[in-house]
Amino acid sequence: MKSSDASRLTLILLFAPFALWIILLIILPQIGVGWLSLREKLGPREYAFGFGNYLDFFREPIYWNTLLRTAWISVLVTILALLIGFPVAWYIAKIARQRSRAALFLMCLIPLWVSDLVRAFGWILLLRETGIVSGMLQWAGLSSGPVELLYNDITVVIGMVYTVVLFMIVPLVSTLDGMDNALLEAGYNLGGSRMTVFRRIVIPYAMPGIVAGCIITFMLAAGSYLTPILLGGKNSMWFTEQIYEQFVTRYNWESGATFGVLLLVFTSAVVWLGLRLTGQNLASTVAKE
């Protein structure tokens, strides 16, 4: 009896910080935001309960266009991150020697030691009209005048892929690492071409890692704030920016909260759809072992 009490106490003590974190910083604020989003503003210090804020969102094309734009660019970023991350992960997990693996992994990590803001400014220094890339192009005679590479969607995509690609590489490496090379050999021995082996053996095996990586990168991209704003320029619209605008410059917490809820619901729906399409579920991917 006594020892089970002690173990229960241990469990409670170990679990408490996590539970407090989740309840105080995630669940309670979410409930608060959800409640706020259902409060309609009638006038100064006058409020009513209803779904008006949600209706406003669907009535205003600018808002849902921004949300769709954010989702579309985030999907693009996710796909590019996968295309770039997969070969890197394959090299680290399968080709590199055991000893150099740690070093390679570290090299992927190093950019994360610097804050998002500094990295965005790094891109700005490189890509601006009087920046390094523009200068090099002119020096090499590839361009007759200064080139402006900042302030467009391509720059935003490049900047975001750079920021999130690591979160694609890590789950891929850990999945591919567990794959027995004998599987590949068996594939070749049975007469499979490189393409067939890749398609029928590697991809199905790596699927949990691919899906986990995609979920993380998509969520990071859709929720990012600094990169799209600093690199995007005059035409960039990002949904998180809309949320900030509503909360801070428009004093409209009700509508900001609505947008927050909608972003959460929408990105969750995209993730759910992705899981359904690939035939995976959360237990087999993100929560694997």
Next chain:
Amino acid sequence: MTVRKSLTARLLAATICATALLPGAAMAETLRLLTWGGYAPDNVIALFEKEYPDIDVEVTLSNNEEMVAKLRATGGAGFDLAQPSHDRIFAAQSEFDIYKPLDLSKIETGKMQANLLEAVKANTTIDGGVYAVPHQWGTTGLVVDVTKAPDVKDWADLCKEEYKGKTSMRLRRTILLGMGFSLGYDPFALYNDTAAYTEMLDKVAEKMIACKSVIKTYWNGGDDLSTLLLSGEVVASESWDSTAFKLYGENQNLVYVPPSSGALTWIDTFVIPSKGRADDAAYKWINFVMRPEIVTMMSDSTGAIAAVEGGIELLPEAKKAAVKLAFDDAAIANMKFFANIPPGLEDIEGKVLERIKAASGN
């Protein structure tokens, strides 16, 4: 990540609560200032703490919108003295009740420049209580590289085709007002006529959307703006006068031009948050920074002009020269003071700004 981002404001509120609880432990009284970058320079704080050894000054830097958002999050707690612009007090107070009326007998109002004091009082009196007194004032206008864009004289000139890809502005309400003046309206006179104001905004939005193909990018802060101009990527832009005066110090070709339709003039004020706990210290700070010798140090740091009689004369020499170069008497007479923003107006403006940002122009 998504979850976290959507919660930023809530976390912010939690952080403010936490910081509000901490100073209670200290014995000395703490004066928690919520102000603009440069409005509480270290040398002024050092002198203040030397004169009042029992007061500790803590500074949080912010801007107009964030000041209101922060105070709203806590219902007016967490700070003892804030400095929003004079047109941002009435609506915020009527909607959120975040300030308390000032006790004018504790402030040496006699030292303040009479017309500015009256303007602020008129704008911030609610139910007989005065909520703000002026501190510093300045203008928003244009900064121009005179060697490359000598004929930029008014807001609308930023949209001239010949400067394609070489102009900039800040996509906030100020430029809407400036463009309004440039198009021949008087936005402040239309403030209380929502229909007419909306009509004006539609015209302004049309102009601004057409203008998008000309401007290079919208700037967000003083550093942004400085880099664009110093690198020569931009030759004319909307600008705060203080930023423009700093740029003049680096490159004498970059001068501040008050727009021909009138420079937009703001007054930053002192207000006391409704749950401030160090009112006496706050009054001491207000009176302290209005002393002539402190005014010069303060203006050196803010780049703005103190709202005391002869404020321009108390500027540091370099800034005085830049101000006198930019403003002749006619330009000073033509200054347009921001009028009180009626509640709800910023919502309409916000939608127009969103429309402009979302419109595609390449």
